[in-house]
Amino acid sequence: MKVTILAIESSCDETSASVISNGKILNNIVATQSVHEKYGGVVPELASRAHQQHLIPVIHEAMISSGIDKKELSAVAFTKGPGLMGSLMVGVSFAKSFAFMLDIPLIEVNHMQAHILSHFIDDPKPNFPFICMTVSGGHTQLVLVRDHLDMEVIGETTDDAVGEAFDKTAKLLGLPYPGGPFLDKYAQEGNPLAYSFPVADMPGLKFSFSGIKTSILYFLRDNLKKNPDFVEQNLADICASVQYTLIKTLLLKLKKAAKEHNIKEIAIAGGVSANSGLRKELGLTAEKLGWNVYIPKLEYCTDNAAMIAMAAHYKFLKSEFCGMDVVPDARMKI
Numbered sequence: 118m119k120v121t122i123l124a125i126e127s128s129c130d131e132t133s134a135s136v137i138s139n140g141k142i143l144n145n146i147v148a149t150q151s152v153h154e155k156y157g158g159v160v161p162e163l164a165s166r167a168h169q170q171h172l173i174p175v176i177h178e179a180m181i182s183s184g185i186d187k188k189e190l191s192a193v194a195f196t197k198g199p200g201l202m203g204s205l206m207v208g209v210s211f212a213k214s215f216a217f218m219l220d221i222p223l224i225e226v227n228h229m230q231a232h233i234l235s236h237f238i239d240d241p242k243p244n245f246p247f248i249c250m251t252v253s254g255g256h257t258q259l260v261l262v263r264d265h266l267d268m269e270v271i272g273e274t275t276d277d278a279v280g281e282a283f284d285k286t287a288k289l290l291g292l293p294y295p296g297g298p299f300l301d302k303y304a305q306e307g308n309p310l311a312y313s314f315p316v317a318d319m320p321g322l323k324f325s326f327s328g329i330k331t332s333i334l335y336f337l338r339d340n341l342k343k344n345p346d347f348v349e350q351n352l353a354d355i356c357a358s359v360q361y362t363l364i365k366t367l368l369l370k371l372k373k374a375a376k377e378h379n380i381k382e383i384a385i386a387g388g389v390s391a392n393s394g395l396r397k398e399l400g401l402t403a404e405k406l407g408w409n410v411y412i413p414k415l416e417y418c419t420d421n422a423a424m425i426a427m428a429a430h431y432k433f434l435k436s437e438f439c440g441m442d443v444v445p446d447a448r449m450k451i
């Protein structure tokens with residue numbers, strides 16, 4: 118039997134659709150919302166409106182480029198959460214109506230599980246059990262992955278996500294939104310040891326990023342008092358030093374988790390896994406500790422529907438469908 122699924126992602130500020138056929142991703146159409154740039158962060162109300170505007174054109178393009186007729190679809194999948202309630206509503210409502218019209222099953226997907234399952238889109242795929250560190254704008258998690266749909270969060274941030282730390286620092290430095298990729302770009306030309314910031318070592322496998330954010334704020338305030346051009350003159354060194362500290366904080370806990378669980382299959386996922394410094398440092402750590410490291414392709418690091426489609430494929434094989442009375446869950450847990 119051929120299993121073909123249309124998947125929709127609308128949890129934050131990317132509207133995306135993807136078609137998967139027998140476990141193979143056929144496309145991954147993403148419309149990025151530029152409307153938030155001038156506000157320096159995602160404005161939920163504007164995100165919902167932009168999803169309304171982009172969703173049908175994005176789905177249309179995904180269907181046309183897949184060469185598959187909608188009558189051939191086996192199921193429709195959507196992101197149930199976590200995410201922004203208004204944004205999720207747009208995807209859920211469309212998915213329900215479409216599944217109802219075609220009289221096919223509906224599949225709900227957890228966005229954080231999907232980030233991890235982006236590793237099953239292409240080869241090489243991680244072997245079970247593996248540890249995935251999911252690092253995005255809203256989450257920082259260490260997840261023990263026993264099977265495609267059997268996951269346990271073993272470590273988490275107690276305050277900000279690491280992506281937030283990247284974005285908020287970038288904002289303080291006057292970089293455009295979202296700041297993570299800009300901070301990464303400038304960091305590549307700077308000295309990571311130019312300035313030192315505290316590495317939070319919380320108990321167990323917990324992370325914390327609010328302390329470093331505050332220390333950067335005071336560091337900039339004090340230096341700008343002495344020299345109003347401090348940021349312009351030292352931008353690359355500041356970015357490199359902040360990035361170095363954030364990566365050190367992440368790797369400290371990742372190494373601890375790997376040791377505690379005696380696992381050498383290590384993956385990263387989520388928007389921050391696009392960071393060049395993290396990718397490089399992970400490669401070096403892997404060489405030292407004998408890890409097999411898995412890093413998604415750039416297009417599958419940030420939010421996309423291909424990962425939702427991949428998760429939906431595994432759920433379809435287990436007949437994990439949901440009812441037509443399903444509602445989004447903005448705080449959905451793994």
Ligand code: KG4
Nearest residue numbers: 253254255280297301388389391392419420
């Ligand atoms: O997974 P994602 O697209 O959306 C969420 O679910 O949050 O992650 C977005 C986050 C933002 O904080 C963005 O600044 C960060 O990923 N990001 C990066 C890089 N590319 C994206 N952070 C650091 N370096 C990058 N190259």
Ligand code: ZN
Nearest residue numbers: 253388419420
């Ligand atoms: Zn995400």
